[in-house]
Amino acid sequence: MLMSKTPPAPQLVKPLSALAFMVLTPVLLFCTMSRVHMEQLEVTPAIAYMGALALAFGGMFWWRGLNRSAAVLALAVTYSNAVMIGIPLVSLAGGEAGLVTLFTLIPIHSLVLLTVATMAFESAMAHESTEQSKGAGWRALRVGAQALGRAMLHPVPLPIIAGLLFAQTGWVIPAWLGTPMGWMGKAFGPLALLLVGGALATSLIGAQLRPALALFAIKNLVVPLVAAAFGLLLGMQGLPLFLLVVTAALPIGANAFLFSQRYGVAQDLITASVALSTLLSLVSVSLVIVLLGHY
Numbered sequence: 667m668l669m670s671k672t673p674p675a676p677q678l679v680k681p682l683s684a685l686a687f688m689v690l691t692p693v694l695l696f697c698t699m700s701r702v703h704m705e706q707l708e709v710t711p712a713i714a715y716m717g718a719l720a721l722a723f724g725g726m727f728w729w730r731g732l733n734r735s736a737a738v739l740a741l742a743v744t745y746s747n748a749v750m751i752g753i754p755l756v757s758l759a760g761g762e763a764g765l766v767t768l769f770t771l772i773p774i775h776s777l778v779l780l781t782v783a784t785m786a787f788e789s790a791m792a793h794e795s796t797e798q799s800k801g802a803g804w805r806a807l808r809v810g811a812q813a814l815g816r817a818m819l820h821p822v823p824l825p826i827i828a829g830l831l832f833a834q835t836g837w838v839i840p841a842w843l844g845t846p847m848g849w850m851g852k853a854f855g856p857l858a859l860l861l862v863g864g865a866l867a868t869s870l871i872g873a874q875l876r877p878a879l880a881l882f883a884i885k886n887l888v889v890p891l892v893a894a895a896f897g898l899l900l901g902m903q904g905l906p907l908f909l910l911v912v913t914a915a916l917p918i919g920a921n922a923f924l925f926s927q928r929y930g931v932a933q934d935l936i937t938a939s940v941a942l943s944t945l946l947s948l949v950s951v952s953l954v955i956v957l958l959g960h961y
Contacts, residue, residue, distance in 0.1 A: 686857045691749060692825040694851035698765050699829030700839060707770060710900050711910045715771050718893035718914060719744045719779065722884065727786070734931040737786040741925055742939055743884045745779055746916035748772050751944070754855030755916075759955060760909055767909045773823040780921060787929050874938035881918070881939040886950040890915040908958045915954045917943035 723740045730736035746752060748768065756764045839847065871878060893914035897907045918940045926936040 682857065682860075686750070686854060690850055690854040690857065691753075693847050694753065694854050695769060696825040696829040696832070697839070697844070697847050697851050698762060699769055699826050700832045701762075702766050702830060702833050704830075704834065708767065708906055709770070710902055711767055711897070711906050712770050712774060714896035714900050714902060714910055715893060715914065716774055716778065717896040718889055719774070721892055722889050723779075723782070732790050734787060734790045734929050737783060737790050738922065738926045738929065738932050738936060739881065740786065741779070741783045742881055742918050742922040742936055743889060745775055745783075745919040745922050746885075746913055747919040747944070748775060748913055748916055750920075751947075752913060752916050755951070756909060756912065757855060759912065760905060764905060764909050767906055768913060769826050771910070771913050773826055775919070775921075783925060787925065791929070871938045871942055874935045875942070877935055878938040878942045881935075882943045882946055882950075885918055885939075885943055886915055886947055890950075890954060911954055911958055912951065915947070915951050917947040 723744050726740035726743060727736045730739065748771065752768060752772075753765070756768045760767070838844075890911045894907070894911045897910050902910065918936075920940065923933075923936050923940050926933045
């Protein structure tokens, strides 16, 4: 099924995407975390979230075996679009307090999930090869360490960490700088949603509809239920529990598509799944908000 026959001009989409991701996102993340002190942070949502993701990630390998297909599917059912869709949504639903909780979950994607995924892909490639070397395991560890280093310098976790460290100094961003930074942060949400719409306008689903629906069911429905179970077991309630489940229910993030392209596996399926997950999340995330909205 072709969503649109007239894709947006790449010369317009690319610079807007770069502006949102490389400029507006870091400003918003830094400004929000620059007012947060360590005693305000809650680690329980992060623990519950990592538990749910670990179960889903490991479960995909248990089901599909150690191969690249399992690796990309594991990433697809765990990696949420927590920046482009999550930040605008949580900003509306939970305000600044909600963003603080969300920003404790976002680094899990880049610092933990992408590093683990990279190591999983490298291990799967070594396992699939007919000429496995004795150093294959060490190679996967080395690549994973390199991925962790790159993740630390990523434009998402870096401003979160920098803003949090800035807050502990007791300093305050001066008004002449803080006001325009606030404007820039507020511009992120509308632009991010515009870019998501542009991406959906050119997405192909077609023959991948049934497997894409299966991935949607796992990512947008099963994983949030598992996250909710972990949260309840850890005694979570109120706004933190609400945001934990909403974050888990967000659609598949674009990094799953990037990894499928890089490692040459399940590219059509992942492309269709990202599009379908994003479209149907209008229903699934709305359902989560209705069920847990009275926190």
